[in-house]
Structure formats: structure tokens, C-alpha cells
Amino acid sequence: MRTAFSRSIRATAVLASGLQTALPALAGVLVLPLLVLLLPFAPSVAKPVRGLARLERERFALRAVRDPATWHALLWMVGHGLGGTFLGLLGIALWPAIVASATIPAYWWLFPPESFTGMFVVIETWPEALTLPLLQAALYAALVVWLVPLIARGQRGLARSLLGPNETELLAQQVERLTETRAEALESHGAELRRIERDLHDGVQAQLVAVSVRLGLAARAMSAEPDNPVAGLVKDARTGIEDSLGALRGIIRGIYPPILADRGLAGAVHALAGGQRIPVTVRVPDDLPRPPAAIEAAAYFVVAESLTNVTKHSAAGHAEVVVEGDGHSLRVTVRDDGQGGADAERGSGLSGIRRRVAALDGTARIDSPVNAGTTIEVLLPCE
Structure with a gap:
């Protein structure tokens, strides 16, 4: 029962918050014929309707759409303006009605006989005072527990069906999300390529240059011994490293040219x-x-x-x-x-x-x- 009443409280809050859009929508219903007549000649008259519809989307946390359907907004205005106002006030009024009905037996006897009408019931005797108000309070409580959440779901469903994005808009939103995701992936990929280029340029290439310099010094030291077989090996090793450096520079330029940075x-x-x-x-x-x-x-x-x-x-x-x-x-x-x-x-x-x-x-x-x-x-x- 506690869960049911918690759900009812949340549903009542939904209906109450709906009054901020239902009351302006009700005002719009009164001038709806004028709006329909002016719409083909002055499309700007639909801006207040669209703004009101946008508030309703935000209330139910619906995904905003770039180009709201004006006619759907007008249909929603009629339904929400007429029904949302009444249902919102009803959802709020049921809670104090439960308390008022349940407390009637405590004070009905203070009024003159045959003159007390409490919450739609006439009380003339003590048996009536001890039964009818409590039955009425139970009825109101049942409406709060079962009817109010149902009404709130219906109001939410109306907003979704008339104001929610259609399949084309959902597809456009999905494409936009994928585009943003790919842009982020490309940016991350570019940053990773720049990091690899720096590591190769400042690390591996520098080490190979240092080795080539040492081999050059060793070859110069061995130049006095032309018959030394090691001198030929050192020369070949240095040549191989220089070729590797050339290939490495080509790889670096292919990954991300340093001149760009x-x-x-x-x-x-x-x-x-x-x-x-x-x-x-x-x-x-x-x-x-x-x-x-x-x-x-x-x-x-x-x-x-x-x-x-x-x-x-x-x-x-x-x-x-x-x-x-x-x-x-x-x-x-x-x-x-x-x-x-x-x-x-x-x-x-x-x-x-x-x-x-x-x-x-x-x-x-x-x-x-x-x-x-x-x-x-x-x-x-x-x-």
C-alpha cells in the first residue's frame, strides 16, 4: 500500500506540474479558430504553440526535435488544454478530499440537524456520520491509488504520441550522434598518431643516429688497419643504419609530418x-x-x-x-x-x-x- 501511495504522490505531482502548460493551452483553445485561419498567412502565430509544446517535452524529458510538427502541437493543445486542466485540478483536489471526508464524524454534530452536507453526502444521524464519510474517503483514496497514476500515464502518452520525434527525426538524431562519435574517434586517432610520431622522432630515430655516430667513430679508428675484417663489418652496419634512418623518416612523414606540428x-x-x-x-x-x-x-x-x-x-x-x-x-x-x-x-x-x-x-x-x-x-x- 505504501508503494501504491508513493506512486500516487508522484503521479499527482506530474498532473500538478502539467497545469503550467495546461492552463495556457486552455487559453489557446479559446482562440484556436483564429490561429487556424491566420496560420497559412502568418506562420509566426504558431510560435507560442511551439514554445508551449517545448515546455511539455521538457516536463516529460522527451528528446527535443529540431522542427516540431505544428499540427501535432495544435492537437496536443486542444487535448491537453481541455483535459489537462480538469485532470490536474482533480488530482490535486482528491488529496484534501480524503482528509475532509475522513474527519466529518468529528465535527458534523456541531451543525444544526438536517442541515449538514459534507463532501456531497447529507448527514442526519450518527450511523450516517460513521459510515458515509468513511466510505466516501475510501472511494477518494481508491481513485488516488488507481485512477490518478492511470491518468498521468495517459497524459504522458498523449505528449509522447503528439510531440515526440518521428522515425525520420530519430534517424537524423542517430546520424548526428554517430557523426559526433566518429569525429571524436578521428580526433583521438590523430592525437595517437602524433604521439607515435614524437616517440619515433625523438626516441628511436635519436638512438639510431647515436649508434651511427659511434659506428662512424669506430670506422675512423680502424681506418689505419685496412686489412682488419671488422672494419668492413662496421662500415656495412653503419650503412644499414643510415638506410634504416631514411626508411624511418619516411614512416614518420607518413604517420604525421613533423612540419605540420x-x-x-x-x-x-x-x-x-x-x-x-x-x-x-x-x-x-x-x-x-x-x-x-x-x-x-x-x-x-x-x-x-x-x-x-x-x-x-x-x-x-x-x-x-x-x-x-x-x-x-x-x-x-x-x-x-x-x-x-x-x-x-x-x-x-x-x-x-x-x-x-x-x-x-x-x-x-x-x-x-x-x-x-x-x-x-x-x-x-x-x-
């Missing part, structure tokens, strides 16, 4: 352009917002791969790199005046650009007419 995207692109065999013009605004690490790395590799293709395959005499961004997206354009005819399906590196960009929800456009140069335009989202 040191000079940012603008400096890294200028460095790439300066290392080409043909003149490359670079246009990057001074106030370019710095994109997230994963986007910055992708843009760098797009420029690097594109310029490599220009050098190897285009027979171009000049190339241009343009980087633009507004904090919401980053646009990278690489164009040349070569022979064109590039095809991403032939495995020329362009397919790799598309895959890398697609992994970040970006788009890549490749325009390469024969004898008219090649233009690669990439758009990457930064939010």
Missing part, C-alpha cells in the same frame, strides 16, 4: 611547393583558421600526393595550390597546366585522395580534360 598547414604547403622541380604558386590566407589535426593531415597529404602526380605524370610547367577556409570547412585546390587525362580509376594516386577525403566526410572533384591540365578540388568539413 612545427609550422602549420600553410608552412607545410610552402615547404612542399619549394621541393618540386617545377614552379608552384601557393596562395594561403594569413588568417586561415587552423583546422583539426585529422583535417590538417588529410589536406597536407592531398597536396603532397597531387604535386607528386604533377611531377611524375603531367609534364606540366607550372602548378598552383590554393587553400581556403572559414573555420567550418577547408577547401584545397591543386591545378596544373599539364597534359591532363588523369583518371582516378587507373591507380595514379587520385583514388587514394578520394578514399582519404571520403573517410572524413569530405568531397573530392577531379577535372582533367586531355591537353587542358588537371584540377583537383577537395572540400573537408572542419566542425
Whole structure:
């Protein structure tokens, strides 16, 4: 019984809190015909209805939707305004009615005979005073225990059915959550790549350089003994370490180019352009917002791969790199005046650009007419 009354108390609180939206909804019902007539000509008249519906969603902790259905809100206003007001007041009034009915036997005799009416029952005799009020109190208590929670669930169900998100909105919310989760995963992945790059650059590479220096000193010390077989082994070991250092530097640049961390995207692109065999013009605004690490790395590799293709395959005499961004997206354009005819399906590196960009929800456009140069335009989202 204690659990039942606890549930009834919570349900009564729900109905009582519903009055804050039920009473304004009741006022809206009075002007509903005017709202319906004005809605096609002045959609802004629906804003108060939507605001009232938003309060109801918050009351029942429903997930907010971006574009609430106006007509559903109007239907809810009618049902909740008419029924919610009455039911809310009823749920509140039942509690003092129980107390008032149960205490009638204690004071009914103070009133003149045949003139006392207590809580809808007429009391004229002591047997009536000891039975009818208590039966009435028991009836009210039964309504509190069973009817009030049922009404509260019905009110909640009405709000959910008319104001809750539909399947399309739920799917959009799920896509948004997945997008945010993937963005966090990409950011975490980028941070992990930078950590690996630092460990390799500052740890393994430094140790290999130190070993190479020691082997160089040992080889110099043995130079006076040309016939010493150990000298040849030391020389071979040093050569092998230098080859390993070259391979390690390539791996480091492939993981996360150190120049990105040191000079940012603008400096890294200028460095790439300066290392080409043909003149490359670079246009990057001074106030370019710095994109997230994963986007910055992708843009760098797009420029690097594109310029490599220009050098190897285009027979171009000049190339241009343009980087633009507004904090919401980053646009990278690489164009040349070569022979064109590039095809991403032939495995020329362009397919790799598309895959890398697609992994970040970006788009890549490749325009390469024969004898008219090649233009690669990439758009990457930064939010």
C-alpha cells in the first residue's frame, strides 16, 4: 500500500506540474479558430504553440526535435488544454478530499440537524456520520491509488504520441550522434598518431643516429688497419643504419609530418611547393583558421600526393595550390597546366585522395580534360 501511495504522490505531482502548460493551452483553445485561419498567412502565430509544446517535452524529458510538427502541437493543445486542466485540478483536489471526508464524524454534530452536507453526502444521524464519510474517503483514496497514476500515464502518452520525434527525426538524431562519435574517434586517432610520431622522432630515430655516430667513430679508428675484417663489418652496419634512418623518416612523414606540428598547414604547403622541380604558386590566407589535426593531415597529404602526380605524370610547367577556409570547412585546390587525362580509376594516386577525403566526410572533384591540365578540388568539413 505504501508503494501504491508513493506512486500516487508522484503521479499527482506530474498532473500538478502539467497545469503550467495546461492552463495556457486552455487559453489557446479559446482562440484556436483564429490561429487556424491566420496560420497559412502568418506562420509566426504558431510560435507560442511551439514554445508551449517545448515546455511539455521538457516536463516529460522527451528528446527535443529540431522542427516540431505544428499540427501535432495544435492537437496536443486542444487535448491537453481541455483535459489537462480538469485532470490536474482533480488530482490535486482528491488529496484534501480524503482528509475532509475522513474527519466529518468529528465535527458534523456541531451543525444544526438536517442541515449538514459534507463532501456531497447529507448527514442526519450518527450511523450516517460513521459510515458515509468513511466510505466516501475510501472511494477518494481508491481513485488516488488507481485512477490518478492511470491518468498521468495517459497524459504522458498523449505528449509522447503528439510531440515526440518521428522515425525520420530519430534517424537524423542517430546520424548526428554517430557523426559526433566518429569525429571524436578521428580526433583521438590523430592525437595517437602524433604521439607515435614524437616517440619515433625523438626516441628511436635519436638512438639510431647515436649508434651511427659511434659506428662512424669506430670506422675512423680502424681506418689505419685496412686489412682488419671488422672494419668492413662496421662500415656495412653503419650503412644499414643510415638506410634504416631514411626508411624511418619516411614512416614518420607518413604517420604525421613533423612540419605540420612545427609550422602549420600553410608552412607545410610552402615547404612542399619549394621541393618540386617545377614552379608552384601557393596562395594561403594569413588568417586561415587552423583546422583539426585529422583535417590538417588529410589536406597536407592531398597536396603532397597531387604535386607528386604533377611531377611524375603531367609534364606540366607550372602548378598552383590554393587553400581556403572559414573555420567550418577547408577547401584545397591543386591545378596544373599539364597534359591532363588523369583518371582516378587507373591507380595514379587520385583514388587514394578520394578514399582519404571520403573517410572524413569530405568531397573530392577531379577535372582533367586531355591537353587542358588537371584540377583537383577537395572540400573537408572542419566542425
